[in-house]
Amino acid sequence: MPVFSYLAYPVKGAKKKLLNDLSALDHCEVMPAKNKEVLILVTDTPNEKKEEELQNKLKELKSLQSLGMTFGHGDV
Amino acid sequence: MSITRRAFIKSMAIHSAVVAASAMFPDISFGAWKEKDIPSGGIHWNKAPCRFCGTGCGLLIGVSGDRAVAVKGDPNCSVNKGLCCVKGYHSIQILYGKDRVRKALVRKNGKMVEVPLTEALDLVAEKMQETIKSHGKDAVSMYGSGQWTIPDGYAASKLFKGCIGTNNVEANARLCMASAVTGFLTSFGLDEPMGCYEDIDNADVFITWGNNMAEMHPVLFSRMLANRKSKGHVKIIDFATRTSRSSQAADKSILFKPQTDLAVANAICYEIIRNNWVNWDFVNKHVSFHKGKTNIGYGTEDHFKFKDKPETVDFNQYKAFLKDYTPELVEKMSGVSAKDIKYMASLYGNPDKKVTSFWTMGMNQHTRGTWINNLVYNIHLLVGKISTPGNSPFSLTGQPSACGTVREVGTLTHKLPHGVVMKEKARKMAAEIWQVPVENIDPKPTYHTVEMFRALDRGDIMFMWIQVTNPMVTMPNLKRYRDGSLKGGRFIVVSEIYPTPTYDIADVVLPSAMWIEREGFFGNSERRTQHWDQMVPPPGDAMCNTWQLIEVARRMGYNKQFSWSRETYIQDIWNEYTRFHDNPKHRMAPYTVLKERSGVQWPFVDGMETRWRYNAEYDPAAKSEDFHFYGKPDNRAWIWLRPYEPAAESPDSEYPFWLNTGRVLEHWHTGSMTRRVPILHRAVPEAYVEINPDDAAQMGITNGSKVKIISRRGSIVMKASINGRGNPPKGMVFVPFFDESYLINEVTLDAFCPISKQPDYKKCAVRLERA
Numbered sequence: 024m025p026v027f028s029y030l031a032y033p034v035k036g037a038k039k040k041l042l043n044d045l046s047a048l049d050h051c052e053v054m055p056a057k058n059k060e061v062l063i064l065v066t067d068t069p070n071e072k073k074e075e076e077l078q079n080k081l082k083e084l085k086s087l088q089s090l091g092m093t094f095g096h097g098d099v
Numbered sequence: 100m101s102i103t104r105r106a107f108i109k110s111m112a113i114h115s116a117v118v119a120a121s122a123m124f125p126d127i128s129f130g131a132w133k134e135k136d137i138p139s140g141g142i143h144w145n146k147a148p149c150r151f152c153g154t155g156c157g158l159l160i161g162v163s164g165d166r167a168v169a170v171k172g173d174p175n176c177s178v179n180k181g182l183c184c185v186k187g188y189h190s191i192q193i194l195y196g197k198d199r200v201r202k203a204l205v206r207k208n209g210k211m212v213e214v215p216l217t218e219a220l221d222l223v224a225e226k227m228q229e230t231i232k233s234h235g236k237d238a239v240s241m242y243g244s245g246q247w248t249i250p251d252g253y254a255a256s257k258l259f260k261g262c263i264g265t266n267n268v269e270a271n272a273r274l275c276m277a278s279a280v281t282g283f284l285t286s287f288g289l290d291e292p293m294g295c296y297e298d299i300d301n302a303d304v305f306i307t308w309g310n311n312m313a314e315m316h317p318v319l320f321s322r323m324l325a326n327r328k329s330k331g332h333v334k335i336i337d338f339a340t341r342t343s344r345s346s347q348a349a350d351k352s353i354l355f356k357p358q359t360d361l362a363v364a365n366a367i368c369y370e371i372i373r374n375n376w377v378n379w380d381f382v383n384k385h386v387s388f389h390k391g392k393t394n395i396g397y398g399t400e401d402h403f404k405f406k407d408k409p410e411t412v413d414f415n416q417y418k419a420f421l422k423d424y425t426p427e428l429v430e431k432m433s434g435v436s437a438k439d440i441k442y443m444a445s446l447y448g449n450p451d452k453k454v455t456s457f458w459t460m461g462m463n464q465h466t467r468g469t470w471i472n473n474l475v476y477n478i479h480l481l482v483g484k485i486s487t488p489g490n491s492p493f494s495l496t497g498q499p500s501a502c503g504t505v506r507e508v509g510t511l512t513h514k515l516p517h518g519v520v521m522k523e524k525a526r527k528m529a530a531e532i533w534q535v536p537v538e539n540i541d542p543k544p545t546y547h548t549v550e551m552f553r554a555l556d557r558g559d560i561m562f563m564w565i566q567v568t569n570p571m572v573t574m575p576n577l578k579r580y581r582d583g584s585l586k587g588g589r590f591i592v593v594s595e596i597y598p599t600p601t602y603d604i605a606d607v608v609l610p611s612a613m614w615i616e617r618e619g620f621f622g623n624s625e626r627r628t629q630h631w632d633q634m635v636p637p638p639g640d641a642m643c644n645t646w647q648l649i650e651v652a653r654r655m656g657y658n659k660q661f662s663w664s665r666e667t668y669i670q671d672i673w674n675e676y677t678r679f680h681d682n683p684k685h686r687m688a689p690y691t692v693l694k695e696r697s698g699v700q701w702p703f704v705d706g707m708e709t710r711w712r713y714n715a716e717y718d719p720a721a722k723s724e725d726f727h728f729y730g731k732p733d734n735r736a737w738i739w740l741r742p743y744e745p746a747a748e749s750p751d752s753e754y755p756f757w758l759n760t761g762r763v764l765e766h767w768h769t770g771s772m773t774r775r776v777p778i779l780h781r782a783v784p785e786a787y788v789e790i791n792p793d794d795a796a797q798m799g800i801t802n803g804s805k806v807k808i809i810s811r812r813g814s815i816v817m818k819a820s821i822n823g824r825g826n827p828p829k830g831m832v833f834v835p836f837f838d839e840s841y842l843i844n845e846v847t848l849d850a851f852c853p854i855s856k857q858p859d860y861k862k863c864a865v866r867l868e869r870a
Binding site for chain 2: 024026027028029030054055056057058059061063064065067091092093094095096
């Protein structure tokens with residue numbers, strides 16, 4: 024039952040789009056910075072399979088430039 | 100207020116992200132989120148230094164019942180101001196690996212068998228006494244660690260040097276910091292940096308010498324980036340042999356050929372003098388010039404001995420010596436353009452720029468490690484950029500208490516808690532504090548680390564007790580030392596927390612309590628001592644390493660010297676140990692102060708910490724109107740004439756590649772802890788060999804394909820990484836050493852700096868084959 028947090032960087036000019044894209048995904052909470060081009064993404068999936076599915080969906084987002092993991096916990 | 104554990108962890112995940120974002124963008128705002136949003140129901144928070152690198156980040160550990168459940172950065176700790184790296188945030192998970200060693204084990208008929216801890220401790224004492232009786236006191240040895248707590252190292256030194264009477268005490272810090280120590284001693288007469296981390300907030304220029312701080316000291320690197328971000332004009336120069344994450348974040352990346360940092364440092368000094376950027380007032384008042392022996396060897400043979408012979412010279416002799424190091428000549432040798440050498444010299448030489456140099460293993464794991472430390476000090480001394488805020492030559496430490504335990508307590512063969520065994524005054528002081536006859540303390544050092552393992556191989560040492568380190572992964576030229584440890588009659592005791600390759604060679608395994616399962620102290624890179632309390636109980640029979648030593652000492656009859664009570668022994672040891680440093684140059688803070696604060700810097704005089712040593716404005720021991728380098732008999736800092744000399748082994752037609760080894764952000768040293776943290780393990784699940792893309796293309800090697808790395812000592816097969824997080828130049832490969840499944844040290848060479856005796860893990864010759 025993994026919980027992760029990331030700094031999510033949008034492709035140039037796509038912060039709002041990234042916020043919408045991430046908010047639309049299951050198991051995701053998003054908190055945009057008010058004054059910088061970065062968002063906090065917290066993922067909270069029920070099992071490894073869902074986690075893997077979510078990771079694959081994240082990889083497909085065109086508005087997402089990169090993710091930097093800041094926290095991870097696999098055994099909750 | 101009560102919350103679920105899951106909600107708590109989720110809130111910690113948000114907190115971690117906010118802190119990480121704040122480090123990168125100091126003025127970032129996330130609107131409504133506030134620190135107080137972290138619920139704290141049922142969680143008790145206690146301070147501790149991080150268990151990993153020498154930065155000494157302050158952590159707050161959340162404990163619920165008997166279990167550590169959360170970590171956050173300690174905002175009261177000036178080191179990290181609330182920030183942690185990925186290892187720090189996951190640090191508590193190292194306590195809870197499934198295969199934690201919980202019971203003592205003894206080898207019986209070739210098999211490790213669980214026994215009561217008292218039986219194992221009896222056997223350790225008995226074997227040690229038996230070995231001393233049959234082979235002499237110098238046949239028993241202790242091999243400890245820069246991850247030892249201060250009380251661990253102190254108890255070991257007292258038992259072996261004071262009671263048993265052998266100087267066979269060494270620690271793995273010999274493999275990571277010894278050249279820094281000899282660099283400090285030869286240039287300043289006293290160990291450890293003159294500056295502190297506040298230099299990071301004050302400098303205008305950072306030059307990192309062979310030092311991938313983005314991965315090895317990420318929190319300090321973040322402070323550098325924050326300084327650059329806030330001031331705008333700050334420059335970071337990455338001077339290295341390989342492109343790394345630090346290079347990517349730097350303003351300029353300059354690559355040099357291995358070992359030629361010696362020549363480049365001299366060329367920078369040449370340029371400083373040629374342009375008259377010398378701070379003559381500082382040099383005339385505070386610097387003297389010296390030369391030592393040259394062609395000093397590499398220590399690859401057993402019983403290697405070296406003693407330097409310093410000679411005083413003058414500035415003109417120094418200037419004449421530097422004529423061989425014009426930027427144009429050094430360009431040919433080093434691959435660094437004359438333009439770049441002049442650029443670096445201009446940064447150091449600009450009187451309006453405050454410059455901090457950082458280094459760690461690139462300069463220390465070097466067959467001329469002492470020399471290159473001296474040469475970087477030379478640069479700072481010539482321009483007088485030292486011991487003032489932002490002007491700092493700064494050797495960073497690799498391990499959490501390499502400074503606190505190994506360098507300050509003196510857990511190296513030649514050292515005592517104050518001074519060296521060769522000095523009668525130091526022996527008398529130790530004998531008095533330890534309550535042993537002064538004759539017990541041998542005036543002759545015995546074996547440094549490499550030679551200690553050679554002695555085990557030869558049979559000069561027959562008993563070795565290893566604590567908090569994993570030499571069967573980390574020793575260079577590893578096969579010789581593993582085979583040696585398994586030879587007949589050797590008896591190896593290993594105090595451990597998890598099974599490791601070192602555990603595999605043990606005759607006795609003692610289960611150890613680790614980090615917050617016991618009380619302790621560490622000492623970080625900036626002379627900061629950090630205390631923590633026991634927060635959770637250790638598993639099974641696991642026992643604090645200090646108490647293991649006390650139990651064995653008492654079994655050997657040293658009750659008087661080890662009479663401390665189980666309730667107060669850490670405090671009692673601190674009170675005894677600090678008697679060694681009761682002077683204004685090294686006074687340590689009292690126990691009660693350390694217990695209260697998130698670390699205290701020494702010298703701690705009249706209730707004040709010393710930020711910059713040797714500067715009378717900050718250092719009460721400095722007796723001068725401005726600077727006073729009181730460590731040397733002439734009260735000056737020493738500039739050394741140290742030439743370029745080649746590496747012990749360089750690429751040739753048979754072995755055409757340099758092999759460079761090191762670490763990665765996610766794993767600590769040999770990975771015995773971090774590889775048991777699922778998140779960290781998943782981030783970097785196995786070691787790999789970084790190959791330059793052109794070399795790989797030429798050899799038909801693709802990303803992930805298997806490559807055999809072969810040296811004159813051994814070989815290893817592993818997967819290739821091309822254009823990964825690091826990129827070596829053509830003719831070099833890089834392998835991280837965290838993975839015990841790929842023992843890269845079977846390939847490395849056990850050559851060392853003849854002055855510091857620290858091995859060079861960064862340079863040997865290999866060839867590659869597709870596997």
